[in-house]
Amino acid sequence: MSTPLRCLIVDDVQLARDRLRRLLGMIEDIEIVGEAANVTDALERVHEHAPELIFLDIEMPERDGFALIADLPESLRPAVVFVTAYDQHAVRAFAADAIDYLLKPVEPERLKQAVERVRARRAQWSPQLVAQLQQLGGETHYPDRLSLPVDHGIRLLALDDIDWIESAGNYLCIRTGNETLILRETLTKMETRLDPKRFARIHRSRIVNLSRVAKLLPLYNGDHTVVLKDNTELGLSRTYRDALYRALAIEH
Template sequence: MSMRVLVVDDEPLARRGITSRLTRHADVELVGEAADGETALAAIVTHAPDLVFMDVQMPGMSGLETLRSLAPSERPMTVFLTAYDRFALHAFEVHALDYLLKPIDDDRFAEALDRARDALVSRRAMAQQPRLQALLAGEPDAPKYAQRFTVRVGHRVAVVAAGEIDWIEAMGDYAGLHVRGKAHLLREPLHKLALRLDPTQFVRIHRSTIVRVDRIAEMQTLSNRDCLLRLRDGTPLRASRTYGEALRTTLAGQPLSASAG
């Protein structure tokens, strides 16, 4: 059983210490590293790690704030890293798996990893139960991704098919579905909606923006490593460099009318 792990710490030496320990375990797959909370959020969405080693104190968004910005059902197992014992209580408030005090003790690290292995076995067994029950009942599997959404248009309720959406933006607790130049409000935060969208069809390009892949006509890389996208209807959208890797991976093989410049 392989366990996918993400390491988040603003100190390169601290990240190296964790990753070097992880390489000693054949069942661990390191899927990425991040130096801040925003990058960590993007990596969690992109790589869906089973386990995250997360520093508590980081510039900007702290490790605790990063985890709190995700819905409980979307949070990976998390082992917090901290130099101060007082953060332990806060770690368990967000249902962290464990926390390690810096400098990290090898035995405590191995203990936290074993705890993660045990928890992962339980998680995967629970995830299989609905599928097994459906198979035993002779029921076909439910669609994995949302195909349509119900939105309110005046006093009416309209149905918007996923294939009709050009792009989506965060609007507080709502998501704005942009369809042929009109925006429809869906009562669902963007970070939750992102998990229900087919990742082969939709890609997150900013913390507050998702775009349908086949609507992208051009992509230009800017001097700060952000990207400027132009959709087929002419809409310009800015893609944060934080999501650049995921964007380029999704666009691989997609015909674009202009390359990065």
């Protein structure tokens, strides 16, 4: 028996997710670690469960499947098999390095073939990872400042000056003291640019500078409030609670 392949199902239609789950249940060594109905929730599941494979619908409300691929951090790049009712996206899908492209209704045998393709690719992941680590020869180096476009040029912002960052659609609000800077970028992309020893996500829409955290206040439902040194209060969701505790070296 091989190691189970950890999978995430992303589709805005519940019936489609249920059917795919049933079909995957007929294939050996498959572990479904979660489901999501939209890109935002899918990103949370990726951070929470680190799946090796995403079965991804393309046309979904608000943001499509390609937006999810664009937002995935480099450190969490699962294989992708598109599952869609439309064939016109195939060229773009394979350009995005998809392993396979399945049309709905999915045939069990085609699904099995797609899984086998992913397993064949997975057999190459470990030696590739070792080679990459040897080539890097050390830890990832993160910048100490950000370059932000402004009206008449570029502003260089030291990361130490950032208190916290909040997403607003495809824009970011970067809070620095009494100033708020606006940047057109997703929060997930920004997260890949920040040193995880200095910054941590506390909510699907917020990242905080760890040096600004003064205390954590538990709430009744398992969520917390993060209180910064300037008394700003930010919500901490359960999804990111344990990771924040580890980043702050707090035992709980």
